[in-house]
Amino acid sequence: MSDDTNTNARNHHGFARRAMLRGAAVGAALPLLPTAVGGATAATARPRSADSAPDPDSASLRWLGTAGWRIDIGNRTVLFDPYLTRFSTGLFEAAFDPATKIKKTDAGLVREYAGSPELILVSHSHWDHIADVPYIAKATGARVVGTETTFHLLVAFGVDPLQISVVKGGEVLDFGGGLTVEVVASLHSRNKKHAYFAPGTRTAPPTTAPETISDLPEGDTLAFQVSAGAGGPALFLMGASDFSERAADGLRPDVAMVAVPSSSATHRYAPRLLRALGNPPVVVPVHWDNFETPLREPVVPDPTMDLTGLIDQVRRESPASRVVVPDYRTVYGGDLRPRR
Template identity: 60%
Template structure:
């Protein structure tokens, strides 16, 4: 479950928040500089400034970012239903369910929902949130697009990206970064594959393939930038040149990826 207690803290220019170590909604106090133009990676040093942004961990790779009355959700999975994954008895036919009461308590009023990939523990709650927040826009892969269409989400609300795009949502700049999914001990991962058309309405966790993985760099109107990862692997080449103030870096559970920590 997400933790909502706030604590004040002063950070260095780049903040690394790792998995379970990041539990609280943290007000950001960072040296930042506004981006000169959307989509550019260049940054110039500036004096320290205070941002009113708060970051609330929602569990797994999920985050809620609030700034000046605006809310962004990233991989919001709050329903937390049991699949057996952490009990060595994973059931791929586990039914997809939503915990509306918990979602309502923590989702806020999002205007943007960013989805790294389409596995259940990243996408499952997005259709519910989309219905509860009808003005929210969703950014994700083509597979995410087709799955959300299967759940009945209006296609006009979904922005499909592949990596390399820089989108300006009224001063909230979202840069999509081609990324990679975490690896297991067999050097693979659960339910790979992509979709090119909407499937029948998904019913179980195995109905939600990965569909490629994205990371995002979000730059807020006050200049604070945050890099968001939805899995514990990434493309170093595609992320080259990004200089976020805050980085949410997923911690791998295996050593399958070569020199993961040094690359980060």
């Protein structure tokens, strides 16, 4: 983990794809990646109120690559965009094939990385966000929260319709025990031509289960803010590098998982987003890795993603924010400090 810390303290905040044809090349991001976590600072405790359950020290997070996260709050697990069974589409070899077959989920990877989730939050329905969700949902019984398109695709894959909650943005879902999920209407990132892979929505299940990645359209995009009780962290989760400024305005997450933009198609992306979120105390860049390499191996940065540029913008626009560049192997505390 790379931990860019500004000494200015922040008070605790309250309740709150990237385009497949990518943008300009960037400088090397490898120096930002961790070499060790020994001696890292332990998670900082926050005071608890009577209705806060659990406390922030019981919250832990693990990056699943791409935009994905596993969030453990006490003995409860929430997954966001869990793409674990990675496979090659040619995207990172400049030979992208939309007819690539969807690979069967690796059950061993699910056991290792997904645990026993209670909730699966899905930002949108492209393969690198949803491909493993049908298996995980059927194997664990987890409730899936996503768009109407996500609903219809999962039903076609054999997921019980009663297991899926369709949302549009604006919903505030209370799962009890202090676990709250606010659904935020959002947008998909765009390439330099202001377009992106597989747009479109579904209003009914396909007659057969999807077989190729082009059978999985975006289907609108959501962001989520997960709150772990009044005394725990509020986590803003993005699955793509664009957003609705009006929908995000006023959210005040403690930690913002910010997708690295693949182009400059979105006007003043980082400054507008940071301002809307109230300059979060912790910013975590996501969706900058080569997500066609195995998850059990070290992170391989996508050299076309401007990770360094995003970090520089955060430092400039929100100097009090701490930037944490995650890796696959570290489990972090609720404030994104490595667990010992």
